[in-house]
Amino acid sequence: MAAQYAIRGTTAKGIAASVERAVADGGLRPGAALPPVRRLAEELDVSPGTVATAYKELRQRGIVVTKGRGGTVVAQGPSVGSRRPPRVPEGVRDLAGGHPDPAFLPSLRPPSPVGPVPGSRRASPRLASLEELSRAWFARDGVPVEHVTFAQGALDCVGRLLSTELKPGDSVAVEDPGFHHLLDLVPALGLRMVPVAVDDEGMTPEALRAALRAGVRAMVCSPRGQNPVGGWFSRERRDALAGVLSDFPEVVVIEDDHNAEVSGAPSFPLAAAGLPRWAHVRTVSKHLGVDLRWAALACDATTLARHEGRMLLTSGWVSHVLQETVARLLTDEDVARLVGRAQDAYAERRGALIGELARRGIAARGESGMNVWVPVRDESAVVNGLRSRGWWVAAGARFRIASPTAVRITSATLTPSDAARLASDFADVLGESEALYGG
Template sequence: MNVSELYHDAPRTSAGIAVFMEAAVREGRIPSDDLLPPVRTLAESLEVSPATVASAYRRLKLRGVVVTDGRRGTRVSATPPLAHPFARPVPPGVRDLSSGNPDPALLPSIAAALSEMPDEPILYGHDAHDARLIQLARDGFDADGISSDAMAIVGGALDGLERVLRVHLAPGDRVGLEDPGWRSVYHLIASLNLIPVPVPIDDDGPLPDALQRVLQSGLDALIVTPRAQNPTGAALERGRASELERMVSVHPDLLLIEDDHAGPVSGSPYESMVGEGREKWAVIRSMSKSFGPDLRVALMAGDAASIARVEVRRLLGPGWVSHILQRTVAHIWSDPTTPSL
């Protein structure tokens, strides 16, 4: 399909062109990694000024839908941050493991927790955190050598990542990401108009030489999965974690985030890169793999300033994570009849 045919029905404003092209990418009419027409070519086809098309391309770039490569032009991002089906059909006999879902047969029942839920309404002004859940979280963090002086409860690991990134970074900031890494994190970074900087990994975590190079090139944040890394299953080895901790310790302005999405059910011990006295850090521990993805609860420990910013911003949005969810998680976690792996 030529340019005239594909863009015939596009609006003639920069905002309209951007919306039209984003929809075309989302619907597959413009494939991922496809080279877009030069600004002047599309402007002539639409009978608008080159400045109008250039403005549309800038809008798409800020959304993470397209990337520019100098004289080589503008192309659709390989993984644009657009809505996509949660479940994709797979051929018969194939098991889809890409979702990261836990085995439903291993998840604990929530029936008892719901039946014993206190019949008291939670009103505005109530403490945002369930006291029992906070204590359980504190015990878990302390056992792994993670400071629990400042904590927050968020709506899942990805929600926690977004919140701590938003309170520290601005569009154009550079974020180190595991390569290969979790697709949703790459989408999140693009949607926040941040620049992903791939950091190659092996079975023991980020490669030291690779991390050193990207640190020297300039990073504003680094996201590491300490265990059950998606998609490789890698886990930080103790010696590697110590080496990487020393490397990031000379970059005090770096925001270090550890995404412990699987927590203790990962089957690996927790090794951390967060050294004592680190200024900007967060460890996010999700309950989704342990108790089920629909229990949208994750626990975040971090430096006092980061946690305070996250808490204030959350209060201006959803306010709090539902106490029904918090109490359900606390009940299952503390129930001696809950099966362990």
Template sequence: MRIKGTTAAEIAGSVRDQVASGELAPRASLPPVRVLAGELGVNRNTVALAYRRLVEAGVAETRGRGGTVVAAVPQLAREGVGAGGDCVDLASGNPDPLLLPDLLGAARRGEYSPPLYGAPAIDPELDTWARADFAEDIEQPFRTLVTHGAVDATERLLNAHLTRGDLVAIEDPCFLASIGTLRLGGYRSAPVRVDGAGMRPDALRAALAAGARAVVCTPRAHNPTGASLTEERAADLRAILARHPQVLVIEDDHFSAVSARPYHRVTPPGSTRWALVRSVSKFLGPDLRLALVAADAGTTARLEARLSAGTTWVSRLLQHTARELLLDPRVHELHERARELYARRSGLLVERLRAQGIEVPYRPDGLNVWVELDVDGRAAVADLARRGWAVRPGHLFAPDPAAHQGAIRVTAATLTEPQAEAFAAELAAAVAELHSKAT
């Protein structure tokens, strides 16, 4: 490795050239600032600035006392990872396929004309439905857009307002894709602890005091915990955010149509940059890659620049299908049934766990149940797998992988009563066995 240059731009360019050519491999250590400055005969501040530019560009990353290393593609956990072999799958995070409508049937209904370049980016009838749906919950002026799902919306919103290195407040634990979005985008995370009522006010206040420029919040059916904001908690969070009107507020209301809890808004009226995102994946189907977004005018304009017609608009065929489903009374009845069954299944699991002495402090909403154990979560997951049950360890959902070592996430979306009874007993036995090994 031979880094050259006498200015910060030249030094950074030399490193980038060697990374591009393969001379510097991912995770390779760069020389300490003092050493490289001496070799090049330049001021230490020049090398420090070069390294800072490399980090900002995503070419390198700092590891504290470990120095500066060439960045590698992050290895990210993802949703949809289920059971292997004969295990009962309580790990995937998927909705119940039997509670999803017929996408192909909907695609064939109604009037559909293939759009050409220059057509409006959003289906007019879908836009009308979305405006009416959002208007029930949003009092301030807004405009609507369609994105390629909630993760796409969140990524574009952050990219529209933030730069690499900016601090983003996210729930702790949080949605797997949010962790991936921040790492891939080069943002720093400010974990905000979650309890049964949602984001904790003290933790949000601390994240904002630390300089967070954006907040990503799940108002209900939080994944992985199942927590939903209460009216009182939402009011507390609004009061805190009202003192930071410049902060981007993103609400990911992913479970909207089938949630058993009401939506409580955390975005205060004075926020200048905000978005409410409602994807359809959990209640119309994961393959319908579409989310409806309501946002302030400035944010909408920034998103439109990234979703302009003729380049990357969301497929009008997908929009047509979503429109047909969202306007279908039979689908509304299916959503009512899904809302009832999901709540019943997660509640049943909580009851059976409590009967085994495993406490879940609140009744969750959504597809998942979060269980805090007094043993190592990964060991519990491995033991359960040997017993024929697949769940996911809690540390995967933590912005800091060292956190939530004693938790597991259980997907209850398809859980039957006999399965709930058997799983609770097996989990209790696994915990007891791990306790005995530790003594």
């Protein structure tokens, strides 16, 4: 087994480095099993404790995961190498990426000309006009605005918050199914994920309470447009979750409101519930442009200090050229009207697909956002069957921890007439799958 995977080394660090190289080079693919500890120890002529230490290091760095009797396997999103989405095959319609419709994104107009910066922006990292626009954006939906700052995208912000608040081995409550990049990021930071079930109103209170009792130190959730299910917090669900969290005041609550302007759902954020430790993150990539790597963060004073301190030591600030570009777009009336049309179109397209699937007896979920989540028995059969008919959708495995199998369809570019064709093809594929696998 060791020779097959080219695992070598006589120390824990050497063995871990050998596995890491194999994963980065593609010799060990996601899901590949590593040799049992005792077997590898015998083959390398080292103690079982040495191998166990190597595997522990790999787990803490998000390269492998342990699945009980299933042994130790390479993580689905290992924190080394480049894990990109599968390349879209030629000749098929891409409905797997989760991206907005380019027709509803404005043309970006960076400020011109841009003069040289005399030194550093560390002393004044935020453009005053954009900070005020951000405060108004948050305040509109009841998010407290006493402490506001910026980051280089929502995931960058969430990663910095987790890395400053937690230490390797700590647990984080995450949505299941949830945002696949977050599910990759958490173990890459050396943290443990505790899945929390979601329904059409987001995280369920019962599942969250179980996770909190299990000792999580932070939770990451989406108040609306949840990816991939599309759930959103009603006022009642928000209050119920806040009631559960009130018994665990030390837990840091991070809300990722990534598609606030085009989710098609009202805002009832946990940030407005008076929690002691909280952070509410918003970005503009879904409604202003995927290349605008900027996010606004509202949070409590302690969280702000820790986030700012870490940013000061790393990137220092978000580019003021980028900030000026975002500020101009946020104050452009034509852009505001375009964003409004986008939200209406996304709601219509999402509803059309769900309706067409329902008319063919296929249940689907998608109360808000840009995606539709369709439970299926065999993800691979559905993905491959739709590919043969010219559609490219995402297998649900990338989004799941313990939740049932499904596929995710991005509906942002799918017109109602396209939705009817896709639903018809979907029904045919399910019929073929049932005939092949017996139901």
